[in-house]
Amino acid sequence: MSSIVFSNIGELTTNDPSVGDGSVLGRIHDAALVIDDGYVVWAGATKDAPAADTEIDVEGVAIIPGFVDSHTHLVFAGERSEEFAARMAGETYDGGGIMNTVTATRSASTDELRQSTQRRLDSLRANGVTTVEMKSGYELTLEGEVRLAQIASEFTEETTFLGAHVVPAEYRQNRDAYVALVAGEMLDQCAPLVRWADVFCDQGAFSVEEAHLILARAKDKGLELRLHGNQLGHTGGIALAVELDAASVDHCTYVSDVDIEALSGSHTVATLLPGAEFSTKSEYPSGRLLLDAGVSVALATDCNPGTSYVTNMSFIIAVAVREMGFSVDEALYATTMGGAQALRRSDIGHLRLGAKADLAILNVPKAAHFAYQPGASLVQAVHRGGESPDFWG
Numbered sequence: 400m401s402s403i404v405f406s407n408i409g410e411l412t413t414n415d416p417s418v419g420d421g422s423v424l425g426r427i428h429d430a431a432l433v434i435d436d437g438y439v440v441w442a443g444a445t446k447d448a449p450a451a452d453t454e455i456d457v458e459g460v461a462i463i464p465g466f467v468d469s470h471t472h473l474v475f476a477g478e479r480s481e482e483f484a485a486r487m488a489g490e491t492y493d494g495g496g497i498m499n500t501v502t503a504t505r506s507a508s509t510d511e512l513r514q515s516t517q518r519r520l521d522s523l524r525a526n527g528v529t530t531v532e533m534k535s536g537y538e539l540t541l542e543g544e545v546r547l548a549q550i551a552s553e554f555t556e557e558t559t560f561l562g563a564h565v566v567p568a569e570y571r572q573n574r575d576a577y578v579a580l581v582a583g584e585m586l587d588q589c590a591p592l593v594r595w596a597d598v599f600c601d602q603g604a605f606s607v608e609e610a611h612l613i614l615a616r617a618k619d620k621g622l623e624l625r626l627h628g629n630q631l632g633h634t635g636g637i638a639l640a641v642e643l644d645a646a647s648v649d650h651c652t653y654v655s656d657v658d659i660e661a662l663s664g665s666h667t668v669a670t671l672l673p674g675a676e677f678s679t680k681s682e683y684p685s686g687r688l689l690l691d692a693g694v695s696v697a698l699a700t701d702c703n704p705g706t707s708y709v710t711n712m713s714f715i716i717a718v719a720v721r722e723m724g725f726s727v728d729e730a731l732y733a734t735t736m737g738g739a740q741a742l743r744r745s746d747i748g749h750l751r752l753g754a755k756a757d758l759a760i761l762n763v764p765k766a767a768h769f770a771y772q773p774g775a776s777l778v779q780a781v782h783r784g785g786e787s788p789d790f791w792g
């Protein structure tokens with residue numbers, strides 16, 4: 400592959416504090432960025448840029464590291480817009496609708512699932528996402544969870560086993576048997592297809608004890624851990640995630656002072672998913688409290704048909720800034736570096752020397768427009784490791 404220089408970048412966000420304005424976002428104005436063989440090899444002022452095989456003059460627009468969407472449930476069938484409407488009219492979310500998606504997904508063909516996953520991925524990518532995590536969790540049978548993990552693995556390396564999403568209807572009278580299945584045969588068969596294990600540890604889903612059992616077994620099988628925690632109450636998920644050194648605990652809608660203290664002394668990222676509070680008409684968590692305590696924070700779409708049918712990170716940034724106490728720059732950092740930290744990846748989420756050249760070229764001069772022009776299409780092109788944007792392996 401040949402080298403490319405992007406020149407006349409109005410505002411380049413590198414997330415490299417050693418360059419540019421010295422902030423954590425490492426901003427350079429009137430910048431150039433050189434990539435070679437899919438990696439960043441130079442960043443600085445356009446006037447100092449070295450020659451490359453190809454020059455792309457971006458004429459003053461902004462470039463950012465590609466968004467890292469560290470939490471999605473992209474592989475599913477059906478839709479639940481009626482539940483959404485009912486919540487807007489005052490109904491509360493208790494996870495009950497998950498079985499509606501399970502029913503639709505079980506009866507979908509593998510090709511249908513592949514095609515709808517691809518469509519959602521196309522939308523995320525068109526809006527600047529270059530890495531996406533994808534979970535199983537909408538079949539809740541041995542063969543079904545293997546099928547969803549297999550489909551996810553065709554799109555991303557960041558695959559997650561979520562057999563413990565809810566206890567399916569056929570096991571309601573015998574939940575211990577379902578937990579044993581998830582922690583046994585289902586995990587054994589999904590493990591070769593996934594990097595991560597996750598559990599929905601919350602009211603109406605799995606208890607801390609059940610989640611502990613499943614995740615400890617997953618760790619023994621060589622999987623890394625993440626956790627849905629504290630979405631519906633103070634349910635102990637955050638403490639469990641920190642105890643198990645999970646890479647991330649996701650939702651954190653309910654956070655106590657003790658949780659914040661535990662997170663701030665840990666390697667566990669707090670991943671906030673404001674699409675879920677939006678779509679369940681719940682209170683947003685305070686990003687400000689977590690950021691001020693020095694907790695590593697990520698923001699992600701949580702794209703799923705029940706609580707957050709969001710495929711545009713711009714919406715997440717806008718809500719985080721308007722409702723959750725983030726500055727625009729903090730929200731941008733949480734959707735790039737934060738997402739990478741939540742996936743324990745050091746090669747993405749930034750454009751430091753040696754980083755993967757995953758980036759989004761905007762059609763506006765400043766990344767702040769993600770919050771300032773909510774809902775607009777602000778990405779004109781995405782490069783992933785310098786490869787064609789159609790490559791998602």
Ligand code: NIG
Pocket residue numbers: 472494496497500599627630675701703704705706707
């Ligand atoms: O992240 N909280 C659990 N899982 C999903 C919602 C799943 C659904 O309602 O279909 C979430 O919000």
Ligand code: FE
Pocket residue numbers: 470471472627701703
């Ligand atoms: Fe989720």
